[in-house]
Amino acid sequence: MLEGTTAEIRERKALRINPAKTCQPIGAMYAALGINKCMPHSHGSQGCCAYHRSQLTRHHKDPVVATTSSFTEGASVFGGMANLKTALSNIFNIYEPDIVAVHTTCLSEVIGDDIPMIIKKSAEDGIIPEGKVVIHTNTPSFAGSHVTGFSNQCAAFVKYLAESSGETKNVLNIFPGWVEPADMREMKRLAEMVGVEYIMAPDTSDVLDSPHDGKYHMYPDGGTTVAQLKAMGDSFLTLALGPLASTAAATELEKKCKVPNKVLELPIGVKATDEFVNALRLAGDTAVPADLEKERGRLVDMISDMSQYLHNLKIAIFGDPDHLTSMVSFLVEMGAKPMIVITGTPGKKWEAKMKEICSETNPEAEILAFSDIHYMHQWIKNNPVDLIMGNTYGKYVARTEKLPYVRFGFPILDRVGHRAFPSVGYTGGMRILEKITDALFDQRDREDPDHEVELVL
Amino acid sequence: MNSVNTPSSIRVLDERSDQVWTKGSGKEFVCDKKSAAGSVTQRACAFCGSRVVLYPIADALHIVHGPIGCAVYNWDIRGSLSSGSQLNRNSFSTDLAEKEVIFGGEKKLKASLLELINFYQPKAAFVYSTCIVGLIGDDVGAVCKQVTKETGIDCIPVDSPGFKGTKKSGYQAACEAAYKLVGTGDTNGISKYSINLLGEFNIAGEAWMIRKYYEKIGIQVVSTITGDGRVDDLRRCHGAKLNLVQCSGSMTHLSKLLKDDYGIPMERVSFFGFEDTARAIYAAAEHFGDPELMRRAEELVRDEISKYAPKLKEYKKRLKGKKAALYVGGAFKAFSLVLALRSLGMQTVLAGTQTGSAEDYEQLKEICDPGTVIVDDSNPLELAKFVLEKDVDLFIGGVKERPIAFKLGVAFCDHNHERKIPLAGFEGMVHFAEEVANSACSPIWKYAPRRQAKALRLPEPEPTAPLACEGGAA
Ligand code: SF4
Ligand code: SF4
Numbered sequence: 040m041l042e043g044t045t046a047e048i049r050e051r052k053a054l055r056i057n058p059a060k061t062c063q064p065i066g067a068m069y070a071a072l073g074i075n076k077c078m079p080h081s082h083g084s085q086g087c088c089a090y091h092r093s094q095l096t097r098h099h100k101d102p103v104v105a106t107t108s109s110f111t112e113g114a115s116v117f118g119g120m121a122n123l124k125t126a127l128s129n130i131f132n133i134y135e136p137d138i139v140a141v142h143t144t145c146l147s148e149v150i151g152d153d154i155p156m157i158i159k160k161s162a163e164d165g166i167i168p169e170g171k172v173v174i175h176t177n178t179p180s181f182a183g184s185h186v187t188g189f190s191n192q193c194a195a196f197v198k199y200l201a202e203s204s205g206e207t208k209n210v211l212n213i214f215p216g217w218v219e220p221a222d223m224r225e226m227k228r229l230a231e232m233v234g235v236e237y238i239m240a241p242d243t244s245d246v247l248d249s250p251h252d253g254k255y256h257m258y259p260d261g262g263t264t265v266a267q268l269k270a271m272g273d274s275f276l277t278l279a280l281g282p283l284a285s286t287a288a289a290t291e292l293e294k295k296c297k298v299p300n301k302v303l304e305l306p307i308g309v310k311a312t313d314e315f316v317n318a319l320r321l322a323g324d325t326a327v328p329a330d331l332e333k334e335r336g337r338l339v340d341m342i343s344d345m346s347q348y349l350h351n352l353k354i355a356i357f358g359d360p361d362h363l364t365s366m367v368s369f370l371v372e373m374g375a376k377p378m379i380v381i382t383g384t385p386g387k388k389w390e391a392k393m394k395e396i397c398s399e400t401n402p403e404a405e406i407l408a409f410s411d412i413h414y415m416h417q418w419i420k421n422n423p424v425d426l427i428m429g430n431t432y433g434k435y436v437a438r439t440e441k442l443p444y445v446r447f448g449f450p451i452l453d454r455v456g457h458r459a460f461p462s463v464g465y466t467g468g469m470r471i472l473e474k475i476t477d478a479l480f481d482q483r484d485r486e487d488p489d490h491e492v493e494l495v496l
Numbered sequence: 497m498n499s500v501n502t503p504s505s506i507r508v509l510d511e512r513s514d515q516v517w518t519k520g521s522g523k524e525f526v527c528d529k530k531s532a533a534g535s536v537t538q539r540a541c542a543f544c545g546s547r548v549v550l551y552p553i554a555d556a557l558h559i560v561h562g563p564i565g566c567a568v569y570n571w572d573i574r575g576s577l578s579s580g581s582q583l584n585r586n587s588f589s590t591d592l593a594e595k596e597v598i599f600g601g602e603k604k605l606k607a608s609l610l611e612l613i614n615f616y617q618p619k620a621a622f623v624y625s626t627c628i629v630g631l632i633g634d635d636v637g638a639v640c641k642q643v644t645k646e647t648g649i650d651c652i653p654v655d656s657p658g659f660k661g662t663k664k665s666g667y668q669a670a671c672e673a674a675y676k677l678v679g680t681g682d683t684n685g686i687s688k689y690s691i692n693l694l695g696e697f698n699i700a701g702e703a704w705m706i707r708k709y710y711e712k713i714g715i716q717v718v719s720t721i722t723g724d725g726r727v728d729d730l731r732r733c734h735g736a737k738l739n740l741v742q743c744s745g746s747m748t749h750l751s752k753l754l755k756d757d758y759g760i761p762m763e764r765v766s767f768f769g770f771e772d773t774a775r776a777i778y779a780a781a782e783h784f785g786d787p788e789l790m791r792r793a794e795e796l797v798r799d800e801i802s803k804y805a806p807k808l809k810e811y812k813k814r815l816k817g818k819k820a821a822l823y824v825g826g827a828f829k830a831f832s833l834v835l836a837l838r839s840l841g842m843q844t845v846l847a848g849t850q851t852g853s854a855e856d857y858e859q860l861k862e863i864c865d866p867g868t869v870i871v872d873d874s875n876p877l878e879l880a881k882f883v884l885e886k887d888v889d890l891f892i893g894g895v896k897e898r899p900i901a902f903k904l905g906v907a908f909c910d911h912n913h914e915r916k917i918p919l920a921g922f923e924g925m926v927h928f929a930e931e932v933a934n935s936a937c938s939p940i941w942k943y944a945p946r947r948q949a950k951a952l953r954l955p956e957p958e959p960t961a962p963l964a965c966e967g968g969a970a
Contacts, residue, residue, distance in 0.1 A: 041582075041586075049611070049615065051611060054559075054588060054589065054590055054591065054604075054607075054608035054611060054612065055564060055567070055587075055588070055589045055590070055591040056586060056587070056588055057571075057586055057587050058564055058567065058568055058587060058589060058591065060564060060568075061564060061565050061568040061569070062563055062564050062565025062566075062568070063565075064565070065565065080534075083627070084541055084627050084657075084658040084659040085537055085539055085540070085541055085658070085662075086540050086541020086542070086543055086544050086566075086627075086658035087541070087565065087566075087658070088537075089537070089539060089540040089541065089544070089896075090540065090544070090565065090566070090569035090570070091565075091569070092896060093540075093569065093895050093896055094568075094569050096895055096896055096898075096899060097573075097895060100898075100899055101899050101903075102876055102896075102899045102900045102903065103896075104536050104876060105536065106534050106535060106536050107533070107534075107535075107537065108533050108534070109532065109533045109534075109535070109537070110627075110659045111659055111661075112659055112660060114659065115627065115630075115631060115659050122533040123533070125532070125533040125534060126533035126534030127534065128534065129532055129533065129534030129535060130534045133534075133535075133877075134536070134877070144627075145562070145563045145565075145592075145597075145626075145627065145628045146627040146628055146631065146658075146659065149597060149628050149631050149632065150631070179594070180563040180564060180565050181563045181592050181593050181594050181596070181597050181628075182593070182594050184564075185565075249903070251902070251903060251905070251944060251945075252903075252945055253903075253904060253905045253944055253945035253946035253947075254903065254904065254945075254946075255876065255877075255880035255900055255903050255904055256903075257876065257877055383564075413586075432571070435585075
């Protein structure tokens, strides 16, 4: 299918071929879905909203609700104030959320709608019922990427809602970063094992991985409550997981409510999970429970068991910056050799950090932010690898190059595992290891000549 | 109140109350409204509509001029198959950045087009402008003209910014764009018995099946527009003698242009279900008035039906009496589905579309049974409400409806662009029945609370339905 892709890398000034990122609002929508009884609202034309909902639905295979201002030609000329006010009134009347999280789209950004002003007006006009909240974030897609949108939405939770009562509580804030519902669940399990009281925001577990109960819940049980978002201002410390996704919110909280913070990488792999667990332990002033030590031991054991297959395994990988940082570190821990690491999200600092991580095993690694899958494909043609990792869009490259493929990141439109099993924590590490070795061995079992096929691997 | 536990707990958005109609209620019904601001509409935008229609033209370059998201979300999500070029499955975007939003994106568009054309040597290029392009004042038409001149490759602007309206207005823009190619090719060698198939997108290879029917009876298919589409086919499609228009919503405009400018008559057809398929084949044969064609058509229909009818009977036994809800893009599809479901012994109790017109809904009302709820531009709460109220067994819809149906313990069949198996034609009807039966009778429903409750209330009396599934008691 990508037969047209050649090894000859042409300089491209202008365009994006097979992007490794998408636009901001979908990130904001995903974050907002992690708030209990929250209606994400897309201020723009209805197409954007429909696209974001469909894409999230394809990834999570769960209903995704969000509303739209349904811009028409008129709104694009005269501004979207009337649309937003009508929208808010309709939303509160019929869908009855506790909170509406408005994000912009490219269109409303270019028009320049002043959302805070419109929210204020709506409040004055009695459109926002007593006790209900409307918050907003700007998510122009011509800057940053979907991860930026997620980060902006998280910061907006704090900006609008966090309060400090003056009394610090023995509670830890956790900003989980853009991870799967199953990952958030796993982070909570770890925090509970270590014995820390926490507030996690956002929390999409039990929202986008809701069980079948024969009913349609417009607002499933999960999600951080507005009360919890407010209480975050009284916590004694914030752990911000995933620098790109979570730093903004943590910084905002420090500024607004003087809650100090610690920014950590996403807890994927041994070291990053150690750091997370250690931070939890320090925060809770407790010890790491023996059971968790054992989980760690099982992961290390599994890596060592498989190490002969992992050493110098050449890997091409693309995805979102935070995911990549931890995943690539994990690959290096296993002894694998990341050859090319690509993200569509812009970020010079991230490039430098990744160079550092790769320098142990492969100082020559090709690291690029603001790139695309097409480039990665061309590069692979010149520098063969053993395995590719990335979201669903990479599967055509793997197919064309006849290479094993491991899915991770967002979006995954063609597999189910990410919905159920975490990638974070020690157990998540084992799952990633399983996926990598399965992919390698399945390919070998299928394609090696008879005399080379081995029963025991 | 936001969990749908009791059907009565859901209200219909006031502004929308005239977009919901129950057959027999005598109330006026309104459609073609813009979605109410603040509704959880299942609708997409004009740009999406134009992408849907033009995307299957496989040897053309499709580039989205706009910020990155608009290009990503419709990247390779349609099941329109191509027998050759797969160029259309790539995602090309100008990925507009802040700079261009301020200073304009024409330069970037031009550079992108030149690079891509130079590299891929496509047969033509379609340039889609999204919402913000109009706003920042880019003259996409002028850029296209320049690049066409410089490269000799037709670059065609598709003017469908999302805010222009629903998918339907995008269809119109797509037709206009496609029409730019029509009339530029050589029509030599086109038979006097020849047709174009409009509005057939070759999802899961359906166009290939349909094409065969006509070729078998001696009618040449000049082009399928746009399934497995090729630029050169479009260029010469004005040489065909008849247009068969499926999915009226998307292609009415193009067929009208072809009628006005080239005098090609058109017939609305559907290839869904035995009856409609047979009718579509006869329609062409009849049009050309050659008894030999008709004889062959009858023979083909007879053969096909005798081949597939027995299989269908088996499924019918399992499906008899089950109730279906459908929420699909266009109204014409809804008509076909109602009839096809009826032929399987099923009753349609809820029918809705994203973009039906007044005329469409009139016709839909006609063919539905009394008590059927008809909705225009619905939302999840409403749909869930009606599904429970009407005690539906099967839901037919698209990606956003699927998980809702499953959560309610209702079987689901994708009759949208993401479907994976061909449902058109005689053979397709059997696939359809199979998919419906598999989903409606899935063993998993044994564990679904709603079905369990239902099973307790209404124990299935044996042996009225010998093949009836467990759990799915109805
Ligand atoms: S207009 Fe912007 S927000 Fe909307 S889909 Fe396109 S990139 Fe995303
Ligand atoms: S910006 Fe406009 S064209 Fe793009 S997805 Fe949104 S509504 Fe559609």
